[in-house]
Amino acid sequence: MLPPQRIAGRVRRAFHWRTASPWTTCVRVACCSHLRFMWFALMVLTVLCVALQMLGVVRQARSAKVLKLVSEQLVRMPAEIHRPTKRNNWENLWSVSAAIAEEPVDQHPFIQRRDESGNPRSEEKREYNRIQDTVLEDIRKKLTSTTKAAPPTVANKQWLGQEFPNQPQRPAFPKRTPEIKKPPQSDNNNDKYTVKSQADNTVTCQPKNHIVFLKTHKTASSTILNILYRYGESHNLTFALPLNMHSQLFYPAFFAAHFVEGVRTRSVKEFHILCNHMRFNSQEVRKVMPKDTFYFSILRNPVAMMESLFVYYKAIPAFHAVKSLEEFLIQGGRSYNASVPNNHYARNILTFDFGLDNTAPESDTELDRRSAEIIAAMERDFSLILISEYFDESLVLLKHALCWSLDDVSSFRLNSRSERSRRPLSTETAERVKEWNSLDWRLYQHFNDTFWKRIDSTLGRATLQQEVELLKAKRRNLEQMCLQEGGAVDPAQVQDSSLKPFQYGAAVIQGYNLRLELNNDTRQLCQRLITPELQYTSALYTKQFPQLAAARAAAAKKIAASRNTTTHRAVKRNIETNVHTAMSNS
Numbered sequence: 001m002l003p004p005q006r007i008a009g010r011v012r013r014a015f016h017w018r019t020a021s022p023w024t025t026c027v028r029v030a031c032c033s034h035l036r037f038m039w040f041a042l043m044v045l046t047v048l049c050v051a052l053q054m055l056g057v058v059r060q061a062r063s064a065k066v067l068k069l070v071s072e073q074l075v076r077m078p079a080e081i082h083r084p085t086k087r088n089n090w091e092n093l094w095s096v097s098a099a100i101a102e103e104p105v106d107q108h109p110f111i112q113r114r115d116e117s118g119n120p121r122s123e124e125k126r127e128y129n130r131i132q133d134t135v136l137e138d139i140r141k142k143l144t145s146t147t148k149a150a151p152p153t154v155a156n157k158q159w160l161g162q163e164f165p166n167q168p169q170r171p172a173f174p175k176r177t178p179e180i181k182k183p184p185q186s187d188n189n190n191d192k193y194t195v196k197s198q199a200d201n202t203v204t205c206q207p208k209n210h211i212v213f214l215k216t217h218k219t220a221s222s223t224i225l226n227i228l229y230r231y232g233e234s235h236n237l238t239f240a241l242p243l244n245m246h247s248q249l250f251y252p253a254f255f256a257a258h259f260v261e262g263v264r265t266r267s268v269k270e271f272h273i274l275c276n277h278m279r280f281n282s283q284e285v286r287k288v289m290p291k292d293t294f295y296f297s298i299l300r301n302p303v304a305m306m307e308s309l310f311v312y313y314k315a316i317p318a319f320h321a322v323k324s325l326e327e328f329l330i331q332g333g334r335s336y337n338a339s340v341p342n343n344h345y346a347r348n349i350l351t352f353d354f355g356l357d358n359t360a361p362e363s364d365t366e367l368d369r370r371s372a373e374i375i376a377a378m379e380r381d382f383s384l385i386l387i388s389e390y391f392d393e394s395l396v397l398l399k400h401a402l403c404w405s406l407d408d409v410s411s412f413r414l415n416s417r418s419e420r421s422r423r424p425l426s427t428e429t430a431e432r433v434k435e436w437n438s439l440d441w442r443l444y445q446h447f448n449d450t451f452w453k454r455i456d457s458t459l460g461r462a463t464l465q466q467e468v469e470l471l472k473a474k475r476r477n478l479e480q481m482c483l484q485e486g487g488a489v490d491p492a493q494v495q496d497s498s499l500k501p502f503q504y505g506a507a508v509i510q511g512y513n514l515r516l517e518l519n520n521d522t523r524q525l526c527q528r529l530i531t532p533e534l535q536y537t538s539a540l541y542t543k544q545f546p547q548l549a550a551a552r553a554a555a556a557k558k559i560a561a562s563r564n565t566t567t568h569r570a571v572k573r574n575i576e577t578n579v580h581t582a583m584s585n586s
Contacts, residue, residue, distance in 0.1 A: 041192040047186040096330035096508050195326055205403035209237055213275040213295035216353045219347070219388045221298055222415035222533050227395075228275045229536050230528050231408050237272035238544065240288055245541050247534050249278035252344055257287040261545060268544075276537065280382050294402065295381055298448055299350060300388035302440040303430045309345055312505040313423060318346035325425070329432040350440040354378055361438060371442035378443070384454075385447040396467045397455060406467065410474045412483075412529050415501060418490055418508040482526030496559060500531040 050092035176452065193576070215221040232239055240260045242249045249259045255278040256370050262268035271288055286293075310325040318336040322328040326331050335458055336346050338359060346357035361367040378385070395409040402408075425433070434441045455464055479486055488510035494500045501509040512530040514523065542549040 027546075037395070043326060085138075100472040100508045113155065113330045114189055116337055151431065153455060154235070156213040163257075169323055176569065207403045208294045208401075209235065209272050211273045211275070211402070212285060212289055212293050212295045213273075214280050214295070214353065214382070215275055215277050215439050216298060216300075218239070218312065219298045219300040220391055220413070220416075222393075222412050223300060223387075223413055224398075225275050225533055226414050226529070226531070226536065227409055227411050229274055229405070229540065231539065232273045233528070233543075238270060239278075239540055240271040240274035241537065241541050242276055242545065245549065247276065247537050247540060249276050252342075252352070255281040255284050256281050257284045260288055261541070261548070263288060273529065278354060280381070282355070282408055292381055296384035296398065296401070297354075298386040298388055299444050300446055302350070303425060303438075305349070305556060306433045306437060307423060307425055308347065308417070308507075311417070312507045313342070313345045314505045316342040316345055318343045325423075325433075326429050329429060331434060333436060348437050348439045350443055358439065360436075367438055371439055371446075372440065374443065375446050378447075387448055387451050390451070391457070392468045392572070393452075393464060393469055393473060396464055397451075399467075400459065406471055406474060410478060412475070412478070412512065413488065415533060416488065416510055421506065421508045478529065479527070481522065482512075482529060484515050488512055497528070499530060501534065502534050 062075060065279070124205065161504065188289070211228065213221075213224060215225055223377065230238075231237075242258055243261050249255055258264050259278070260274075262271075270290070274289055301470055307325060310319055310328070313319060317340045318333070319328060321335045322331070333347070338347070344352045347360065351374060352358040354374070354377075356377065357370070361370055386398060388394075395411075396406075398404075399406060399409045455461065460465075490508060491500055491503055491511055494511040495513050499511060499514075501511045503509055511532070511537065514526050515531065528536075
């Protein structure tokens with residue numbers, strides 16, 4: 001057991017360690033409290049401020065020393081540089097300024113990369129040389145500007161005109177001309193056409209082979225499709241055809257890249273023309289077509305188009321219950337329901353085909369806003385919009401836009417109705433159609449105006465009329481050469497069943513008959529002109545994808561054979577049953 005004195009000493013020492021003095025408490029609070037980071041930050045900022053002040057003083061002193069060295073070197077520069085310029089000797093300065101401008105900087109005695117001793121330059125020396133280079137560059141600019149600005153006096157104009165053997169010449173500084181990128185030259189002269197315009201009567205352009213045509217409904221788009229088919233086939237171009245030999249790109253669904261045959265399998269390296277029915281989707285189309293693709297489409301007056309749609313799509317739910325278009329409009333489209341499939345044909349079909357919202361605006365303000373947005377979107381994506389009412393003028397404009405020839409755009413009307421299936425509309429009904437299809441009417445008005453403005457700015461009305469007459473003359477010659485009756489006939493009169501157009505709804509779609517005495521080449525040309533859309537699409541699919549087409553044909557034969565076998569067995573069982581019943585009754 002410890003003595004009481006030692007125990008008391010331990011207690012005093014423990015109390016001394018646990019009890020802190022006032023200054024120790026301040027330090028502990030400053031370093032250990034939540035404000036210690038603020039104290040440290042203030043200390044660091046103070047040190048940085050002091051360091052920056054000292055650095056500024058050092059740099060200022062160094063700059064003064066460098067400027068002094070530069071001024072001393074400039075005093076020792078050649079006398080030709082400092083000598084004032086005289087008027088009667090102003091041309092000689094071209095040689096002086098040229099010598100200064102062309103002389104390498106490293107050749108000056110006062111601009112060297114290393115000292116005489118061979119040691120690397122210090123930071124001070126590098127700063128000195130940088131400022132010195134700047135000063136010399138300013139001197140060169142002043143000399144050059146002084147030399148160029150000094151005009152010759154009247155007294156020495158004759159002197160300047162004389163020829164002296166040792167007269168200094170102005171240095172020939174090389175001119176940098178911008179490189180002009182020219183289109184790749186083609187070995188085939190048939191790939192180039194010469195077109196005429198108001199600005200230049202002989203302009204050679206390169207035909208466009210990457211094309212997207214948005215095929216709209218009941219707008220004479222089948223005729224343009226035939227033009228594109230014939231051009232692409234004759235120039236060995238590749239079409240972006242619908243998957244599985246379909247005639248449409250899964251319309252009315254929004255277009256997707258995998259709807260095109262050969263995209264998923266990557267069996268096609270490059271597509272040239274995309275022109276089948278689709279609901280436009282800009283992002284997906286650009287996944288298929290190259291960047292330099294030319295986009296165009298065609299519009300029709302919504303009044304005439306609505307009459308054609310009603311006849312052709314009479315079976316859709318919106319039109320099925322009414323007897324006439326007038327009745328449908330008088331009822332305010334009571335049978336129309338946008339959520340029902342296939343009813344999109346009944347309202348603002350053009351807006352729908354362009355991939356935009358075709359629901360009717362509820363007010364004039366909304367109509368103005370939405371029509372402006374739709375027009376802006378179409379002008380952003382499409383380079384040319386044709387007008388069906390001016391079809392020949394549209395073909396001439398298309399010919400110039402694509403840099404094609406008149407032979408390339410010559411055509412017959414395809415998928416057109418017989419006159420006996422057409423009905424004229426009254427003025428009152430026409431106004432109701434405009435109100436019902438208000439978005440389409442705004443589009444037609446706008447692009448009809450821009451159509452003629454483009455003609456006036458590129459071709460001119462006189463040139464347009466001349467080419468339209470030439471196009472009509474070519475069409476008449478083709479009709480006399482190819483067609484038996486000289487024009488279109490009703491489907492019942494089409495002799496070749498493989499050339500009979502597809503019939504749908506209450507419309508009577510006309511076709512053509514070829515002359516019998518045509519030779520092979522002429523027959524092929526004429527047959528391409530009159531081949532309907534479905535047959536031509538199938539033929540191009542077979543040409544581009546022969547293995548897939550053969551596999552589909554074999555599968556179709558198997559399905560037909562199985563159907564025939566099943567039908568035969570069912571008929572046989574029915575006969576046997578009837579015979580057994582008759583024998584039992586007897």
